Amino acid sequence: MDQRLLRETIQDTWRTDALASLSEFVSIPALSPAFDAWWASNGHLHAAVEHLRRWLVSRQLPGAVVDVVKLPGRTPLLLLEIPASGATTEDTVVLYGHLDKQPPAGEWSPGLDPWTPVVKDGRLYGRGAGDDGYAGYAASTALEALHRAGGKHARTVVLLETCEESGSPDLAAYLGHLRDRIGRVGLVVCLDVAGGDYERLWLATSLRGIAFLDLTVRVLDSGVHSGHSSGLVASSFRVVRQLLDRLEDSRTGEMLLPELSVVIPEDRLAEVRLAVAEGGLRPELPITEGVRTATDDPVELVLNNTWRTTLSVTGASGLPSLEDAGNVLRPFTGLKLSFRLPPTIDAEVALEAITRALTTDVPYGAKVEIGRPAGASGWNAPKLAPWLATTLDKVSVEVFGEPWRALGLGGTIPFLGLFAETYPDAQFVVTGPRGPGNNAHVPDEWLHLEQTERVTEAVARILHAHAGE
Template identity: 60%
Template sequence: MEQKSVRESVVSTWINDVTPSLSGLIAIPALSPAFDADWASTGHLAAAVQHVKSYLEGRDLPGARIEVVELEGRSPLLFVDVPATPGATDKGTVLMYGHLDKQPPVGGWSEGLDPWTPVIRDGRLYGRGSVDDGYSGYAASAAVEAVHAAGGEHARIALLLETGEESGSPDLPAYLEHLSGRLGEVSLVVCLDAGGMDYDRLWLTTSLRGMVHLTVTVQLLATAQHSGLASGVVASSFRILRQLLERIENAETGEIKLSELNVEVPASRLAEIEAVAEVAPEALRTAFPLVSGGKTVSEDALELLLNNYWRPTLSIIGGEGLPRPAEAGNVLRQSTTLTLSFRLPPTADAEDALAAIKRALTTDVPYGAKVTIAEDQQAENGWNAPEEAAWLTDALRRVDDEVFGRPHRAAGMGGSIPFMGLLGEKYPEAQFLVTGACGADSNIHVPDEWLNLDYAQQVTEAVAHLLDAHARS
């Protein structure tokens, strides 16, 4: 395809159509089901789906079928089915993915900004869900329109926009099973829920960490006791829990000790990470708002990238049993509860990891304390991309030259996208293009979330070229 036509189509669509409609989507407080137990009655998820559906119905997507799919008891999904162009009817299905549900608003937005009020400043579109991941359906449709405008080709497109990603995509497997007969043979997966270190080049995500979540309670006393009378005789439940955690994590270094949670980094991924360290040596070290004088766990860029992409970590994300300081009396509490969140290497087995963690927490417990692990445990595998096909390598080089003017980079991501692991298992022969407009400073999940509009347009251009290249492969 001729680059000038692609760019003109994308830019025009984004300025005249996408940005106004995306702004309207931001205004809908479509919290993910995990954050809105009454989502079915509040109707915000349904409103978000209808908003995007109405937009897509007005676009030039020849032969497209656009429908809301809603299985009983599950949050809705928007399914867009666009037939292949005449020259690409034998290229299988391109499965494109995004989500419309959002994280909670969170307080502390800057003056003049609000999670549900779209604001454009200096080329940034602010608002919850702007970059995570409201823009994705718009970018996907704009890319398909650009292919048509430039006389290109594309295989059959199946766009899935779910409404439960921020809750761990609990309903997505059921929808994939429900739609499996209609999806056909998926040969390319395009996920637009990622990004990279800067806005200067295309970033590909080639691995995602898995995760294990569990809540553990340690109890030694049947009832709380006066700390002056019982301390030194009865161990603190907090200290016992600290001892158990030390079996799993080196408190000084953060290293996870259990072999089931550690893997060897593949040589190809290590080479990618080394290349990222060269072009963005300060990206992770400066990405997060540390207190004055605060430091990251290492000054070395490569170590930080390996830690974030391929090494297991433990974060304590919740607790119970500790009173607020103003209410704390001289009491030896009967129990301590902590919620543990582990991030796993992309190729680690999450179920094996969970079993190893539970063994470490429940075997030979000090002082005979009672350990209870709550039933709501999570164990999700990560994802490691398949080897890149020659056509995709060639197409990416063209995108590098014509769209961004510099080489793309591929890297892992410390977070999880459950959809990718699921699709990796379901479509092992497919190629995967996991990219997006999110930058290291896009503030997803926190105050002042924003979308870089110019970069989002470039990503859209890149996707259009890659769809055409896939159709001609």
């Protein structure tokens, strides 16, 4: 393969056609169904799919088949199939991305707007540029560059869904529907994560799961003057505090239920220590002046965020605003509880344990209601095959000038667990050009254009290596 031509093709495509088309994609307000109940009639998701469909068709990849797949009542899915070129393996490669977007999420900086693309200082600003509009362009550009440079690739399926930001509720149905068409998968390349910096290739090797529920504790049928009732009936808030103390040590944040803890694998510990030692994995958070982090140990901070269960109270009911609060013993307190779970914990088992702890032998016989329980298990990457480990070592140094590094992610991406279950023998490359400060999900989202070129080249070379492994 002509590696110089490969790089030149990728750079030229990204700096011209791909950037122009991705900029147009930014202008489509393709909100995920969780944020647009009328998505089917509004048509923005379909417009995003059609925009990428036209792009893929226009690239004229040899033997390519581009289809929009629509199951009744579900969001559309865009599929690109390309036959193998010079490969010795009969496995299929799946390249994944998504086309749905988060809402604007507040005011953007002057001169910026969620639906108006702006290129400035090597970045493309706009909603969906980095999460995850670039993915379809990176996948097709990598394949196109391979063909021009004389490279190889196995049979490849590019799969772009439109409900990832809503938790991918339709993806399982599509993977089942397309099982025979996709075939036996040997490699999954996911383009939808962020790394620790913009200087090297980063691979995500684990993701936390999630469990959440509404907890409501009721002690009265209606509010009562606190002077008449306090001391006679326990406050609902005090009962809530006692119940939460069954789950978490409030001094340390440590979980008290054995179902919420795991032994952290040694290889993941080694990854964290190496990345931290090199100065990576430093979170950028708007911490209030004078506030300390949970620990001063940077390794423990990363492990807290990737391999330990954490509890966050993300909402409340039954509590009036400070301005409106009177001298009343409130009838109930409701809290939204969100648990981030270690990658290897079964979310259903965790939910059962949490529910049991909150509803058994409740103090004072208070009435406990559990509402809207749900969860999704995390993901832990399989051990790298020798060919992939060797390829990553070579490609990272030659493309980025730095060795690649791995990291766990504190968030939850349900489709990765689904892919791991559906394709148990596949290798996984979970990567992307996003990094610190990219603002996915919040105002001023942007995509680092030079890093996107490098990640695209890395993906192309990984596909080439896989074809001959």
